[in-house]
Amino acid sequence: MKHDSIRKSLIFYLDNELSENEKAAVERHLEECADCRNFLVFLRKGMQVIEDEKKSEELPFFYTRLSAKLEEIAEPGGQSQWSRLAHPILFSLILALAVYGGLQLGSNASSFSVKQPAVSNIQMLDDFETEPIESFLLSNL
Amino acid sequence: MDEYQLIKGIQQGDRKAFQVLVETYQRMVVNTCMGIVHNKVDAEDLAQDVFLEVFRTAENFRGDSKVSTWVYRIATNRSLNLIRKNKRKRFFQSIEETFSGGKNRGSEISDRRGDQPDQNITDQERSDLLHHAIDQLPEKQRIAFTLNKYEELPYQQIAEIMEISLASVESLIHRAKKNLQKQLYNCYKKRCV
Numbered sequence: 001m002k003h004d005s006i007r008k009s010l011i012f013y014l015d016n017e018l019s020e021n022e023k024a025a026v027e028r029h030l031e032e033c034a035d036c037r038n039f040l041v042f043l044r045k046g047m048q049v050i051e052d053e054k055k056s057e058e059l060p061f062f063y064t065r066l067s068a069k070l071e072e073i074a075e076p077g078g079q080s081q082w083s084r085l086a087h088p089i090l091f092s093l094i095l096a097l098a099v100y101g102g103l104q105l106g107s108n109a110s111s112f113s114v115k116q117p118a119v120s121n122i123q124m125l126d127d128f129e130t131e132p133i134e135s136f137l138l139s140n141l
Numbered sequence: 142m143d144e145y146q147l148i149k150g151i152q153q154g155d156r157k158a159f160q161v162l163v164e165t166y167q168r169m170v171v172n173t174c175m176g177i178v179h180n181k182v183d184a185e186d187l188a189q190d191v192f193l194e195v196f197r198t199a200e201n202f203r204g205d206s207k208v209s210t211w212v213y214r215i216a217t218n219r220s221l222n223l224i225r226k227n228k229r230k231r232f233f234q235s236i237e238e239t240f241s242g243g244k245n246r247g248s249e250i251s252d253r254r255g256d257q258p259d260q261n262i263t264d265q266e267r268s269d270l271l272h273h274a275i276d277q278l279p280e281k282q283r284i285a286f287t288l289n290k291y292e293e294l295p296y297q298q299i300a301e302i303m304e305i306s307l308a309s310v311e312s313l314i315h316r317a318k319k320n321l322q323k324q325l326y327n328c329y330k331k332r333c334v
Contacts (some may be wrong), residue, residue, distance in 0.1 A: 006185060011322040017234050042323065042329045049264075051288050059185065066189050067156075070196065113191045 003033060011041050015045060144208040151199040163192050164211065170216045175292035177220035177283065179209060179272040187223060191216045206301055212291075213302045217284050270333070274324040281305075282317035289314050296300075 006029045012018050013026045030037050142150075142161065150158025170191050194215050199308035202211060275283060284303060288294045294302075296310045303310065327333075 007326070007331060008319070008322065011318045015318070039326060039329050043325055046267060046271050046274075046325050049268045050176075052264075053268075054291060059167055059171060062167050062185070062188070063160055066163060066192055067160075069193060070156075074194070100166060 003029070003036070006030075006033075007036055007039065010036065010043055011047075014040070014044060144166050145204055147205070148199055148208060151196060152202075159192075159196055162195070162208070166212050167192075169209070170212060172291050173213060173216045173287065174220045174273075176287035177217065178223055179276070183223060187216070187219050191219055194219070207298075208299060210301045213288065213294075213298075217288070217302065221280060221284070263272055269329060270325070274321050274328075277324060278320055282313050282320065285310055285313040286317035286321070 002017065006026055009018060009022065009026060018026065037085065142158070144162075144165075147158045147162045147165075151162065167188060170188040171184050174187040174191070175181065178184055178187065179231070191212065195212060202208075275286070278286065285299055288299045288302060289296070296307055296314070299314075300307045301311045305313075
């Protein structure tokens with residue numbers, strides 16, 4: 001086996017997944033190649049991290065915490081059903097009120113703004129009819 | 142009480158049965174989550190969520206697979222969801238940093254690593270290096286590798302958890318190891334830790 005193919009099979013050598021022949025070839029190469037030997041050490045230490053993480057400590061109060069979470073979910077159960085219904089109803093009511101109020105305000109404002117200029121126009125026209133500008137100027141002389 | 146009786150108890154709201162199930166599987170779930178997310182606090186929080194989901198969805202469990210397979214499946218899915226969420230978060234943070242002119246966290250880590258001589262590799266750095274290499278694996282390879290290495294599960298059970306064939310599991314784990322070795326070799330050559 002060549003140097004590169006030996007190096008690429010080192011992780012399988014570590015996991016004891018090579019055939020007897022392959023294993024023997026790797027071991028022969030390791031005796032000669034310092035670079036592969038160093039890399040094997042590097043690889044072994046790297047993979048050891050997993051073994052160390054598996055030896056995890058106890059998990060104190062794991063179920064106590066979980067149980068508290070379950071209580072939290074279960075307790076407001078009756079309320080949550082009510083709030084699930086109450087929130088959209090309340091929101092819809094506020095929205096309907098706002099729309100109604102807006103419509104009322106809009107209609108009042110439009111009737112006010114339309115009537116006002118109409119009245120003033122009529123008044124002005126009436127004024128012109130009753131007193132033309134010429135007679136007004138003449139009367140001041 | 143066997144595991145199917147436990148599930149039956151949980152389906153009927155029996156808290157004692159749930160406690161027994163949690164105590165049986167808590168270490169296994171935390172280890173699986175830890176193998177995928179590489180953070181103890183996140184792994185424990187995920188494990189809590191996994192058991193809440195078990196409690197909530199126990200009534201849907203039909204017993205087609207082993208309880209442990211079902212629990213492992215929930216744990217891997219939850220862990221992958223957290224990783225995807227964190228990835229999205231990091232993506233938006235990097236965009237924000239690009240526009241605000243902030244320094245990328247990734248480059249800070251590599252700068253720090255570049256200053257350290259090879260002899261001073263600490264356990265933490267070695268652990269970070271391996272986690273980084275595992276994180277670079279495609280999702281399916283990562284799950285298969287984690288279940289095999291962290292939980293020492295047989296290929297058959299991994300196939301059931303991942304709902305794929307036995308041959309696919311073998312191939313995924315083989316490719317995962319090759320990719321992992323490649324990344325560790327690049328790091329070894331560049332003396333990146």
